[in-house]
Amino acid sequence: MSTSELSYQEKMDRLVVPWIKNDVQSGRTESADGTDLQYYYCIHPQAKAAVTIIHGYCEFFGKYHELFYTFYQAGYSVFFLELRGYGKSERLVPEKDHVHINSFEEYVADLRAFSTNVVFPKTRYQKHFLFAHSMGGAVSALYLEAYPGDYDACVLSSPMLEINFGSAKEWQVAALGFAAKAAKWDTKLIPGHTGWTGTYEFEKSSCLSEERYAYQFNQRMSDPDYQTWSGTYQWVRAARDATKKLQKAASGIKVPVLILQAGNDSMVNNHGQGLFARNCSSARIIVFHRSKHEIYNTPDDILERYYSAIFSFLEKQSAR
Secondary structure, three states: OOHHHOOHHHHHHHHHHHHHHHOOEEEEEEOOOOOEEEEEEEOOOOOOEEEEEEOOOOOOHHHHHHHHHHHHHOOEEEEEEEOOOOOOOOOOOOOOOEEOOOOHHHHHHHHHHHHHHHHHHHOOOOOEEEEEEOHHHHHHHHHHHHOOOOOOEEEEEOOOOOEOOOOOOHHHHHHHHHHHHHOOOOOOEOOOOOOOOOOOOHHHOOOOOHHHHHHHHHHHHHOHHHOOOEEEHHHHHHHHHHHHHHHHOHHHOOOOEEEEEEOOOOOEOHHHHHHHHHHOOOEEEEEEOOOOOOHHHOOHHHHHHHHHHHHHHHHHHHHO
16 A cells, blocks of 8 residues: 555554654754754655754644655655744743743744754755744744855745734734833733643644644643643744844845745735745745645645645755
8 A cells, every 4th residue: 555545544653653753863952042952853865955844833843743754755854943932942931831932033043053053964965955834934034034055945834924913903913012011021921812721623723634633732732842822922022023024134035935825824914925925036936725824734635736846846956
């Protein structure tokens, strides 16, 4: 039976989970300020290139097991960093379900340390590509602007290049942030958000595949380190500042960038992706009209087109 004929659960049980357990390595490295970071990797013996994966808001390595395996099977060495405040990496606040950061420059510093301490030394003669989802897309855009020679190409999946604040106006968000700072609420959760509840909410999630949602949800339930859930006032301020900065500097990115856009995205504003692509001459967009935010957690028919777009793009960059 071929891999494509296996059900999702069979694929995970028979192929992916044993590979993660037996072949994927893990380690620790330090960011520039001494923050302790967790990472995972697997070196392909005949690698076409090396792919560094940067996760999104409230995510962790376990959500990417299938994608990590898929990249490896396609012939790439794969690396995954849990940014500060996520998974097994060091946190800035004691509450494990809070997402907190002082500035996105700290995330950029984490990626820089991981790249220079781990990825590049282990893959000296390979090309280097970035793959990033959502918040990781903002981090990666900032990184490409700050360190233009490090990576050869980048795939941004539903990147957070403009935040979706729902019905709230920009001035209202700014005013609330200013008031919260004056009140010294930096580490408090933003209005309407709570800590981890442990409630199974597939219908409200950003996934279209319930099997994939259940796989990551079960990991959250069993490990408090995976229960990051809601952002603080300071995280929101930092995120707003980051998206404004990356848009202003988008024209400075010269490496090829592929943006994979979810047509039914309620987490980020797709307008920001269009603006970024207009400012960055090396970027282009492919739209997945039926998909919610997590395109990598969709049913197989969408995933087939998704991976086809990714690997077609990376094959071209590998051959350059």
